[in-house]
Amino acid sequence: MATRYKDTFVNSQTYEMIVIGGGPAGYAAAGAAGVFGHRVALVERQHEIGGAGINFGTVPSKTLRETALALSGWRSRQLFGVDLSLRRNATIDDFMHHSNDVTRGERSRVLNRLGELGVEFVHGTASFVDPHTVRVAQSGEPNRTLRGDFIVIATGSSPFHQWRRSDPSVRREPVPAEAPLPAGEH
């Protein structure tokens, strides 16, 4: 044991696998290890699990698209004799309500499944102390130190042009009244 980290090691918790990042890659890795009965900790710096896939990428964008197709009557246009009326009074809140609902449901489905598999969810930002030791910083709380035989780094990626990075919150600027609703495949 390295003397420098002696105190840290004494107060650390030990896992067979530590996964850094609670997005689709991270929770899938943690879940797979859990299925095989391994002791796993999953560290996520956001309060919510799910990463871009559940929180502001795949799931919300496809839910918003489906909501737009439903509210615009596009779906029913393919059914002969079905009312084609467009809900012109649909608001951003109508869109967001359904999207938030689906996102919440997905997060809780994933968390429940990880819980069933015995994966420990640790909130905080992970950094390496050494190849088998991870420090987890949580604002307002003492740092935690986790020891792992294997460490999976699943922290996602960022675009090269930082200023074009997706904003986690969907922007709510007013939409011009004449703006068309999306109707095709994107």
Ligand SMILES: Cc1cc2nc3c(=O)[nH]c(=O)nc-3n(C[C@H](O)[C@H](O)[C@H](O)COP(=O)(O)OP(=O)(O)OC[C@H]3O[C@@H](n4cnc5c(N)ncnc54)[C@H](O)[C@@H]3O)c2cc1C
């Ligand atoms: C608008 C949009 C739409 C998309 N639509 C689709 C789609 O339709 N189909 C599709 O297949 N893909 C889609 N994607 C891509 C998909 O979301 C990503 O490929 C996927 O989320 C990548 O998963 P990941 O786990 O690798 O990374 P991420 O989802 O980015 O998760 C990484 C996680 O690691 C956490 N993290 C980072 N650093 C640390 C740290 N030091 N300590 C603790 N936690 C940390 C982050 O907070 C994050 O939660 C879309 C993406 C966007 C932005």
